Amino acid sequence: xxxxxxxxxxxxxxxxxxxxxxxxxxxxxxxxxxxxxxxxxxxxxxxxxxxxxxxxxxxxxxxxxxxxxxxxxxxxxxxxxxxxxxxxxxxxxxxxxxxxxxxxxxxxxxxxxxxxxxxxxxxxxxxxxxxxxxxxxxxxxxxxxxxxxxxxxxxxxxxxxxxxxxxxxxxxxxxxxxxxxxxxxxxxxxxxxxxxxxxxxxxxxx
Numbered sequence: 001x002x003x004x005x006x007x008x009x010x011x012x013x014x015x016x017x018x019x020x021x022x023x024x025x026x027x028x029x030x031x032x033x034x035x036x037x038x039x040x041x042x043x044x045x046x047x048x049x050x051x052x053x054x055x056x057x058x059x060x061x062x063x064x065x066x067x068x069x070x071x072x073x074x075x076x077x078x079x080x081x082x083x084x085x086x087x088x089x090x091x092x093x094x095x096x097x098x099x100x101x102x103x104x105x106x107x108x109x110x111x112x113x114x115x116x117x118x119x120x121x122x123x124x125x126x127x128x129x130x131x132x133x134x135x136x137x138x139x140x141x142x143x144x145x146x147x148x149x150x151x152x153x154x155x156x157x158x159x160x161x162x163x164x165x166x167x168x169x170x171x172x173x174x175x176x177x178x179x180x181x182x183x184x185x186x187x188x189x190x191x192x193x194x195x196x197x198x199x200x201x202x203x204x205x206x
Contacts, residue, residue, distance in 0.1 A: 093129055093146050093171075101131035105193070108186075117181030118174040124189040125171045128196055129153070137201050146171040156201045163192050 099107075104127035111120035129149050132138045138152050150168035154161030167189055173179035 093144050093149055094126060094142075099126075099130070101127045101134055104130055108190075112183075112186055115183070117183060117186050119181070120186045121170060121174050121181045121189055124186060124193060125167055128167070128189070128193050131193070131197060132156075146175075157196070157199050160192070160196060160199065167192060 104123050108120045108123035108127060111117070111123060125146060129138070132153055133140045137156050138149065141148070146168035147165075150164040154164045157164075170179075170185050170189070174181045174185075
């Protein structure tokens with residue numbers, strides 16, 4: 001009988017310590033942080049289900065909590081989507097403040113008077129987009145990028161498709177790119193804005 005065949009009788013505490021030392025050996029794979037996170041989540045859900053079955057109205061509370069969790073997940077997804085768009089150079093069109101087309105035009109003119117061309121370009125394209133939304137040529141869409149707006153507006157107004165795409169690229173360049181705004185670039189957007197105010201969407205024959 002070899003040394004490996006001799007039965008060893010360990011006490012409970014000694015066995016626990018021996019197991020800890022054995023598992024601490026580098027030869028054993030360590031639990032990843034994702035495994036720990038999944039384990040914690042499974043334990044939390046199990047405890048939640050047990051508590052819901054024991055407390056009056058517990059299932060209602062569980063449903064409410066689930067809705068809150070889903071809402072937070074949606075919010076995080078939208079935030080991550082916007083961050084991804086920003087990282088890829090696709091600039092979100094609007095900022096947090098909701099303004100009319102006239103207000104965006106006034107802001108653009110003020111920036112232009114101060115020769116703040118990048119800000120003027122951004123506000124002028126926002127004025128164009130808001131004007132088309134107010135006229136129901138394009139539908140309002142929170143979180144839309146300049147490129148997405150240009151594609152939708154270009155589909156409704158095909159004769160402006162190329163100009164809208166160029167305007168969106170200029171917006172992206174001055175917002176997340178290295179290109180500075182210029183007086184000439186702003187003048188082109190202002191002229192496009194004036195032309196679009198007179199434009200009407202193409203009617204499709206039934």
